[in-house]
Amino acid sequence: MNILESVDKYIRERWQDIIELIETENDVEIKIKYPNEQFSSQSNFKKESVFNDDGEKILDLYFLSKNGDFSSNLKKRLEKLKVIIKKDIKISANVKKAGGKLNFNKSNELFEDLEFLSLLPETNPNMVLIVECNGNIIYSNKSTHQWLEKNGFSKEEDIKVLYPKSFKNKFCSSCGHFDLKSEKVDYKGQTFDFKIKPLLPNEKCMIILTDITEIERLSKEKELYYKAFQSSIHAMLITDTKGNIKYVNPKFLDLYGYEYSEVIGKNPNILNPGKDKYYDLGYPKQKYHELFRGLWMSISDPKKGYWEGTIPNQKKNGDIVWVNLIISAVHDSSGEITNYLGMPVDITERRKENLKIR
Structure with a gap:
């Protein structure tokens, strides 16, 4: 059958x-x-x-x-x-x-989990194997043979170079006693996710090997960016396209005196001391409105996506801090703006010194 x-x-x-x-x-x-x-x-x-x-x-x-x-x-x-x-x-x-032409003993039992078995067909991009508990491979799909050929192997058994060491030593008389479910395997710069599912009561196992090299690379890259963001000596924040704060780093919290939970989801205008304070600091009314209108026009422009300027901000305790603010748009692979990255640099003391010189 x-x-x-x-x-x-x-x-x-x-x-x-x-x-x-x-x-x-x-x-x-x-x-x-x-x-x-x-x-x-x-x-x-x-x-x-x-x-x-x-x-x-x-x-x-x-x-x-x-x-x-x-x-x-x-x-x-x-x-x-x-x-x-x-x-x-x-x-x-x-x-x-997918063809549906694979033959097994007691094949009815293989369909206890139909959704899992639907991964089995030849069209599956992952490598799929059926192995007996003595280690014999009784089935391998097209993707397995393609990988073997691409990597210079000639025998089906050579796919065992991708088996975890723990798996090699754990073949037993009954797959029901085999406890390995998923493990990462590295092979010559490639990383694979090794998954196994017992096919009971046949004393056989289904193995699925998924190439996760690119996923691992992106994960490490993301981790690196996150560490750089967190350990930056400058305050940094990331917002969505509506200006809602999604992330801030520790230096941002140090600069403005907020707790993390107090700023996430808020708009950066919580740092705006208000137009009256701007007027007190010498900003004409017209210039105040032009400032923020120009800021948004610049960062939302797909061709530009950048703004830099010196503005006063207000800390949580009400103190004014002058910052040189740089805002850059973050684009996805299609060029669409997905986020904004802001980096306010505290220049309060430098500004005071400059005013003294004048």
Whole structure:
């Protein structure tokens, strides 16, 4: 029996079990009509059709209430049955699309977890293996052979170079005793996620090897950027495109005297001492409004995305601090602005010294 036949047999038997349960609970008779089957429905049978995601009819459900009562419980049960049928058919279609020609002993047991097994087909970009508990590989997919060829290997058994050391030493008489679930494996600059799932009671295991080299690189890069952000000697903040603060570093908190929870989600205008203070500091009214209008026009301009200027800010305790503020737009891979990075540098003391000289 091949995989596709096993799937079809398994799910049809499962549907029948569910139908028998509904019939017993609700004193109702239910019949399934597949598209290629004949069914002489009686007028007192009601019909519910089940469709796939493409709108194609999968089958019809005919049901007859023996007491004439179509309860809300029956309706809920039928809706749940339709959802199960639709989901099972989708999994079956995925297996069919991939060829479904793998043969195993006691293949029915392999379908206890249909969603997991749907990873098995030849179209899977990950490397998929079925191994016996003595270590023999009884199946490897196309992606496995492609990786072996690309890396200069000629035998299927060579894929074991990607096995974790702990796995090599843990083959046992029953996969049920094997406790390794997932582990990272490094091989010549590549990193793989090694996952294993016992296929009981067959004393076989399914192994999935996923190349996570790029994911690991991006993760390390992200960690590096985060450390640089956190350890910067300058105050830094990151906002979304609406100006809401998403992140601040410790130097920002030191500069303004806030706690982290007090600024996250807030707008940076909490640092604005207000237009009256600007006026007191010698800013004309017109210049105050032009200042912030020009700031937003500059940073939101996709071609520019940058602003720099000297402005007064207000700490949590009300003290004024003069900063040289640099704001840069952060773009995604398509060039869209996703965030803004701000770096206020405290120049209060320097400004005082300059004023003394003048």
